Amino acid sequence: MKRLGIILFLIGNLVLSSDIQGQAIELNGFAGWQLGGRANLWDGEFKINDAMNYGGKIAVGLSTTTYAEISYMRSDMEGRFYPYAIGDRSELIPFSSNYIHIAGLQEVHMGPVAPFMTIGMGLAVWSPKTAQLNSKTQFSATLGGGVKIWLSDFLGLRLQASMLMPMIFDGFGFGCGIGTGESSCGSNLYTRITPFQGEFSGGLIIKIQPN
Numbered sequence: 060m061k062r063l064g065i066i067l068f069l070i071g072n073l074v075l076s077s078d079i080q081g082q083a084i085e086l087n088g089f090a091g092w093q094l095g096g097r098a099n100l101w102d103g104e105f106k107i108n109d110a111m112n113y114g115g116k117i118a119v120g121l122s123t124t125t126y127a128e129i130s131y132m133r134s135d136m137e138g139r140f141y142p143y144a145i146g147d148r149s150e151l152i153p154f155s156s157n158y159i160h161i162a163g164l165q166e167v168h169m170g171p172v173a174p175f176m177t178i179g180m181g182l183a184v185w186s187p188k189t190a191q192l193n194s195k196t197q198f199s200a201t202l203g204g205g206v207k208i209w210l211s212d213f214l215g216l217r218l219q220a221s222m223l224m225p226m227i228f229d230g231f232g233f234g235c236g237i238g239t240g241e242s243s244c245g246s247n248l249y250t251r252i253t254p255f256q257g258e259f260s261g262g263l264i265i266k267i268q269p270n
Contacts, residue, residue, distance in 0.1 A: 082120035084267040085128075087217050089114060091260025093134040093156070098254040103142035105254075108151075110136040112258055118164060126164040128177075132258070133157050152192070156256075157184040158223060160201050171215075173207040183225040199225040207264060215264045223256040 095107030114132035121127055137151045162179025183199040203221030210216070 082269070084120070085116075085118040085126065086265045086267070087116040087118070087262055089116070089217065089219070089260040089262030091258055093132075093136070093223075094257040095136060095138070096254035096256040102144070103140055105138050105140050107136055107138040107254060107256075110134050112260060114158075114260075124166050124168065126166075128162050128164055128179075130160050130162065130179075131158070132160075132260075134258075152187060152189065154185055154187040154192075157186065158182070158199060158201070159184070160199070162201065166207065171209040173209070174204070175207065176204045177219075177221070178202050183223070197225040199223065209264075213266045213268065215266070216261065217264045218261040220259050221257065223258060225254065225256075 090111065090113040093110055093112040095109045097107065098105040112132055112134040114130060116128050116130040118126040118128035134156045135153070136156055137153050139151055158181065160179040160181035162177045164175050164177045166173045166175035178201070180198070180200045183197045184194060185197075186194045201221050201223055203219055205217065205219030208216045208218075
């Protein structure tokens with residue numbers, strides 16, 4: 060929760076900064092469908108069922124075609140654990156997935172239609188609904204695209220598809236090698252994505268344009 064507080068503090072400073080004041084602000088509420096995916100664990104595989112998702116976004120214009128946005132998306136899902144060794148699968152485990160992201164959005168204006176792409180990062184919070192299991196927070200990234208359809212100067216529709224990529228940091232490695240006539244050293248940060256998810260959503264946009 061401390062990391063989430065830092066993120067919200069930074070985005071708040073961005074929104075209130077003098078450079079941003081006077082730019083357009085877009086409010087977007089959405090709902091859609093989230094694909095479950097699977098997580099490969101050391102002793103088995105956790106398969107997640109598809110489910111409905113919902114949430115909201117606040118976007119602040121940096122220019123007429125570039126936005127910085129913060130988003131929250133929740134899905135109440137169920138999953139089942141399948142061990143690699145011989146054994147029975149688990150009962151369905153209810154939990155919620157919560158994605159909090161800061162993203163950049165770039166769009167192209169084509170009359171009332173504006174195709175866009177987004178890329179962002181933030182946190183994925185997994186919250187089981189059983190007392191025996193603890194919540195888990197991971198770093199995550201997202202990549203998406205979609206279209207805005209403006210019905211008026213201040214009201215429109217936003218349709219979007221996104222890839223959701225929670226990441227586990229597996230460790231840090233450093234090594235040196237000797238080749239023909241030269242030696243070299245290097246380091247790597249090892250990560251893996253678990254689970255890889257997709258989502259499709261849509262909703263209304265309200266644009267607030269300062270005078």
